Amino acid sequence: MIRTDVIIIGGGSTGCGIARDLALRGIPHCLIEKGDFAAGATGACHGLLHSGGRYAVNDPEAAAECIAENMILRKIGKKCVEQTGGLFVRLPGDSKRFRDTFLKKCEEVGIATEELSPSRALDLVPTLNPSLEEAIRVPDCSIDPFRLCMLNITSSQKRGGQILTHHKVTEIIKEHGRCVGVKAREEATSDCKEIRGKVIINATGAWGDQVAHLAGGSVPITLSKGSLVVTNHRITNMVINRLRPASDGDIVVPNEAVCLAGTTSIPVTDPDRIGVDPAEVDIIATQAQEMLPGFGATRLIRTYAGVRPLLKADGGDGRAISRGFRIIDHQDGLFSILGGKLTTYRLMAEQMTDRVMEVFGRKTRCRTAELSLEGQEELSGYPLSNRLKTLEGIVCECELVTADTVERVAGQVGARHIGDIQHRTRLGMGPCQGGFCTYRALGIMQEMGKMTPEESMRMLREFLQRRFKGIKPALWGDQLREEQLVEYIYLGILNMEQVQ
Amino acid sequence: MNAVYDVVIIGGGMSGMMAAVTLAGKGRKVAVISKGDPVCCFSTGCIDLLATGGDPLEGIGTLPDNHPYHLVGKDAVAKALELFRGIMSEEGVPYVGDVHANRGVLTSLGRRKTTCLVPETMEFSDFDPDEYIHVISFHKMKDFYPQYITSRYPNAGHSIFDPGVITTPGIAEKFENRPFLESFLSWLGGLDIPEGRIALPAVLGKSLAGDVYREVSAGCGRKVFEIPTLPPSISGLRLFGGMKNALLRRGIDLYWGRGIYSVEKLGNRIEAVTLTSQGRATRVEGTAFILATGSFVSGGLQASMDTVTETIFDLSAYLPGGREGWFNDDFFAPGHEIEKAGIRVDASFRPVDTEIENLYVCGSILAFSEVMKYRCGHGMAIATGVAAAEACGGLAQ
Numbered sequence: 051m052i053r054t055d056v057i058i059i060g061g062g063s064t065g066c067g068i069a070r071d072l073a074l075r076g077i078p079h080c081l082i083e084k085g086d087f088a089a090g091a092t093g094a095c096h097g098l099l100h101s102g103g104r105y106a107v108n109d110p111e112a113a114a115e116c117i118a119e120n121m122i123l124r125k126i127g128k129k130c131v132e133q134t135g136g137l138f139v140r141l142p143g144d145s146k147r148f149r150d151t152f153l154k155k156c157e158e159v160g161i162a163t164e165e166l167s168p169s170r171a172l173d174l175v176p177t178l179n180p181s182l183e184e185a186i187r188v189p190d191c192s193i194d195p196f197r198l199c200m201l202n203i204t205s206s207q208k209r210g211g212q213i214l215t216h217h218k219v220t221e222i223i224k225e226h227g228r229c230v231g232v233k234a235r236e237e238a239t240s241d242c243k244e245i246r247g248k249v250i251i252n253a254t255g256a257w258g259d260q261v262a263h264l265a266g267g268s269v270p271i272t273l274s275k276g277s278l279v280v281t282n283h284r285i286t287n288m289v290i291n292r293l294r295p296a297s298d299g300d301i302v303v304p305n306e307a308v309c310l311a312g313t314t315s316i317p318v319t320d321p322d323r324i325g326v327d328p329a330e331v332d333i334i335a336t337q338a339q340e341m342l343p344g345f346g347a348t349r350l351i352r353t354y355a356g357v358r359p360l361l362k363a364d365g366g367d368g369r370a371i372s373r374g375f376r377i378i379d380h381q382d383g384l385f386s387i388l389g390g391k392l393t394t395y396r397l398m399a400e401q402m403t404d405r406v407m408e409v410f411g412r413k414t415r416c417r418t419a420e421l422s423l424e425g426q427e428e429l430s431g432y433p434l435s436n437r438l439k440t441l442e443g444i445v446c447e448c449e450l451v452t453a454d455t456v457e458r459v460a461g462q463v464g465a466r467h468i469g470d471i472q473h474r475t476r477l478g479m480g481p482c483q484g485g486f487c488t489y490r491a492l493g494i495m496q497e498m499g500k501m502t503p504e505e506s507m508r509m510l511r512e513f514l515q516r517r518f519k520g521i522k523p524a525l526w527g528d529q530l531r532e533e534q535l536v537e538y539i540y541l542g543i544l545n546m547e548q549v550q
Numbered sequence: 551m552n553a554v555y556d557v558v559i560i561g562g563g564m565s566g567m568m569a570a571v572t573l574a575g576k577g578r579k580v581a582v583i584s585k586g587d588p589v590c591c592f593s594t595g596c597i598d599l600l601a602t603g604g605d606p607l608e609g610i611g612t613l614p615d616n617h618p619y620h621l622v623g624k625d626a627v628a629k630a631l632e633l634f635r636g637i638m639s640e641e642g643v644p645y646v647g648d649v650h651a652n653r654g655v656l657t658s659l660g661r662r663k664t665t666c667l668v669p670e671t672m673e674f675s676d677f678d679p680d681e682y683i684h685v686i687s688f689h690k691m692k693d694f695y696p697q698y699i700t701s702r703y704p705n706a707g708h709s710i711f712d713p714g715v716i717t718t719p720g721i722a723e724k725f726e727n728r729p730f731l732e733s734f735l736s737w738l739g740g741l742d743i744p745e746g747r748i749a750l751p752a753v754l755g756k757s758l759a760g761d762v763y764r765e766v767s768a769g770c771g772r773k774v775f776e777i778p779t780l781p782p783s784i785s786g787l788r789l790f791g792g793m794k795n796a797l798l799r800r801g802i803d804l805y806w807g808r809g810i811y812s813v814e815k816l817g818n819r820i821e822a823v824t825l826t827s828q829g830r831a832t833r834v835e836g837t838a839f840i841l842a843t844g845s846f847v848s849g850g851l852q853a854s855m856d857t858v859t860e861t862i863f864d865l866s867a868y869l870p871g872g873r874e875g876w877f878n879d880d881f882f883a884p885g886h887e888i889e890k891a892g893i894r895v896d897a898s899f900r901p902v903d904t905e906i907e908n909l910y911v912c913g914s915i916l917a918f919s920e921v922m923k924y925r926c927g928h929g930m931a932i933a934t935g936v937a938a939a940e941a942c943g944g945l946a947q
Binding site for chain 2: 493506519544546
């Protein structure tokens with residue numbers, strides 16, 4: 051049995067942020083995550099560190115939070131935040147009145163804007179639609195959610211925080227009407243662990259209601275699926291937003307070697323059963339094409355979908371609901387933290403941790419906004435070409451990941467799955483989407499004794515299925531060529547499908 | 551520059567190269583235009599005829615009526631494969647096998663791949679699972695992990711040699727260096743290996759496969775075989791190298807690394823194509839043209855969000871329904887519907903739905919070929935390449 055003070059359920063940005071905050075305030079804690087870090091909405095988002103511009107008109111409160119956090123994160127997380135800057139682009143036909151409101155609201159909430167002429171905007175991003183009317187520059191950034199989670203966890207681990215990934219909470223233990231602990235089952239071994247704590251925090255995002263149910267409670271969230279597509283290169287070096295009310299496919303974000311374009315907003319009920327519909331891809335591609343005319347001819351290498359856990363409001367669709375967050379005290383030792391965004395994860399963690407401190411009657415103040423994220427010295431940072439300095443033994447040619455890095459990360463606690471390696475190194479996230487390097491990384495992990503050849507073969511199979519599921523909705527053009535090649539390799543040269 | 555040929559072949563893959571050799575054998579003046587090195591460079595180098603438990607040649611009879619093999623006919627398929635073997639023997643890359651019997655080759659994942667003709671370096675790959683095999687791997691080689699094999703064959707051993715480089719082509723090149731080969735052989739000789747076969751990834755020389763392979767076999771006095779690896783696949787490169795040499799030996803003009811810039815038509819005939827060029831334009835004129843540009847992977851077909859086009863002559867391509875139906879959900883399910891896409895041809899390999907009279911089509915761009923589903927890639931390419939050449943031979947006279 052593990053005894054601790056605070057049990058955090060959920061290893062997304064919120065849960066990892068709370069773990070860091072608790073660690074810095076000296077509170078013992080244990081984080082339990084059913085998959086790997088950033089496996090839910092955190093890892094399936096746009097990777098956009100919002101300036102707040104997107105919400106300024108309709109949700110000024112969320113916008114104000116975004117710009118404040120944006121300024122903090124770019125300071126504390128230099129190696130996971132790329133300061134790309136962003137543009138809001140107004141195309142012919144887009145409302146000028148919206149633009150006026152946008153500028154006014156941005157000023158009100160404190161988002162710095164700069165009005166750019168079409169030619170100035172085209173100087174900055176030559177791939178923009180040349181018929182644009184104007185562009186407004188905002189301090190948007192690109193953020194790597196996987197690294198962000200790992201860096202937050204580093205602070206926790208350094209101070210004795212216990213981290214259980216690939217452990218699913220199956221039960222919340224209640225005694226005399228109070229939540230006193232949880233039971234968690236390890237994915238690989240099915241071993242059950244009991245963890246006892248004084249406070250339990252439900253930071254499971256889209257799974258929030260399921261977890262609250264384990265303690266007999268519920269939470270007012272509504273689930274909205276957002277789908278995105280990944281391009282094979284950086285079609286823009288700045289974040290591109292459409293200057294109009296938020297709608298489908300109106301943001302393109304550069305992220306390391308690729309760009310992420312999206313999103314959509316579709317109500318869903320089960321966060322474990324989501325997929326990308328080819329029609330969504332068509333919408334995103336068409337919309338992105340309007341802002342960046344080259345988009346249509348760009349190879350789309352992957353699609354993915356995440357589920358936004360939004361606060362339930364009266365009426366309104368997914369886009370109209372506030373991006374704000376709320377903490378719910380279930381009055382039995384369980385707290386749920388709901389809503390919010392990746393951009394405001396730190397603020398959410400701070401307020402949640404403040405509540406915990408109240409419970410414990412302690413006064414240590416939050417320092418997560420002042421201290422840089424720990425563990426960044428190991429990262430190469432931006433731009434990607436920094437990684438070219440270590441050219442020896444590269445196994446992932448797209449993202450420049452070396453065999454040594456794979457070995458080092460595989461040696462870290464908790465790294466058991468190919469996904470663990472991919473999230474921590476970006477292996478397989480580039481243009482070939484792991485077509486070549488996954489086989490290599492699994493081979494290396496297997497040689498290290500991290501897994502048996504059978505396990506690594508099973509993971510390769512699962513990886514290829516998952517990869518195909520992600521690629522299928524956008525499979526045409528040059529990506530179909532690439533896909534046929536990958537098929538020739540795994541089904542032809544390696545003859546993988548025959549189960550013998 | 552203007553050049554005039556009897557037959558101009560567009561596409562330098564297996565089908566285009568076999569068509570070229572066939573026509574050259576009939577005394578025709580032939581050109582082959584290719585945008586780059588073909589997909590066979592990525593292949594195992596083995597010739598898949600048809601993956602079936604029984605006689606693969608007879609198995610052709612069980613394929614759907616619209617499969618391109620039926621246009622060739624069993625006897626002609628067998629003859630085409632013999633022609634291929636003859637060519638490759640001449641080039642020093644002999645193939646073994648029998649068109650009436652499939653055989654297995656061991657893959658880098660320890661699976662058995664069903665194929666028909668194999669390069670001599672893989673002759674002994676079809677071993678009895680009870681027999682001892684000793685796998686030689688190379689230190690830090692990034693595309694070969696012997697545990698995938700040894701874990702499946704309890705009766706297998708494993709040793710690691712350090713070649714000083716980690717890529718497949720890098721190691722293969724080292725094997726062409728005499729002192730390196732000798733140090734490898736002396737290391738191998740010093741190992742205490744139980745009686746059985748020796749397996750190693752396909753790195754025994756980039757081009758001099760036969761020589762290095764025979765020397766290693768003789769040096770250790772055992773049955774040795776190579777295991778095909780991920781691209782860049784050395785055994786695939788040897789197949790391509792052998793074929794390309796055969797073309798050069800026959801005086802066939804190769805326009806390599808050149809795309810088609812424009813097509814000239816006169817009435818119902820194609821007169822010439824102009825090639826993309828860094829310098830002066832090259833115009834290539836022909837009496838007949840053969841289209842052998844391959845499927846999607848090779849760029850012969852191009853899919854957009856909702857349609858499929860043929861990239862050189864804009865021929866109408868057969869399309870299996872809308873995009874939702876192109877793929878199975880299961881990556882490993884045999885054959886996605888999109889594999890049926892391609893050019894439909896008549897009995898003499900001329901595209902239907904076009905007025906053009908002097909154009910022939912062969913290889914995996916043919917509709918209904920479904921090479922992954924039936925595992926018939928190189929076999930179908932060789933057979934239809936030869937057959938399309940036979941069909942256009944008369945016209946080009």
